[in-house]
Amino acid sequence: MMEFPGDLKYQPTHEWAKIEGDVATVGISAHAQDQLGEIVFVELPSVGDSLEKGAVAANVESSKAVGEVVTPFTGEITAVNENLEDEPEVVNSSPYGDGWIFKIKLSNPSETDGLLDAAGYQGTL
Template sequence: MIPEDLYYSEEHEWVRLDEDIATIGITDFAQDQLGDIVYVELPAVGDRVEAGAVIGELESTKSVSDIFSPLSGEVVSRNDALDGGPEVINSDPYGEGWLIKLRTSEEEPTAALLEAEAYSALVSD
């Protein structure tokens, strides 16, 4: 199930906007493709990130995958709970499995992102 209230990147990250703060994670589709996640590397609080840039990586029992930032901005929080329990991304990718929060520097942060219907079409092909 793809939550309707989020925005999505073609690289399978999701974005939840609350004014200028964006919470970012990976989609259920992405975690399913990766398999059991065993390690997460995330940027530090205060890091500046650019949309489309690699900001970390996820290591699973199958592979290592890059995490791409869907937006530009400054990291204001990271989910430190993932350091000791990265598997929560598999069990709750849209809730407790969030990755980072950033203060977006974009005027229209959702302009380049997909809505739920378009993302659903992307992953169902």
């Protein structure tokens, strides 16, 4: 059975967010990477990009499909995981750790209220 860390928030579209102050680290869930299969390429956003909640922030490509990474928040991209350019498979091996995709500074912290906890997310699978 897959684990879903309880300190994270989730979207039904399979993104997770770790919120620290007004910055959130975002990645895709273990379920999402499992469904995609072996990740071969991650198209990252650019630092400084301003995104609206629900916008496609990144694309994760596998041998089977391309998955869109939808930002759970409105805000500005403050960091991207450049290691994924050379080692996209880290999303598979460490989806909640080294496989994070981007960090975003929240313009509207109340947007976190609409996210699911681990149990709620498991209920959507």
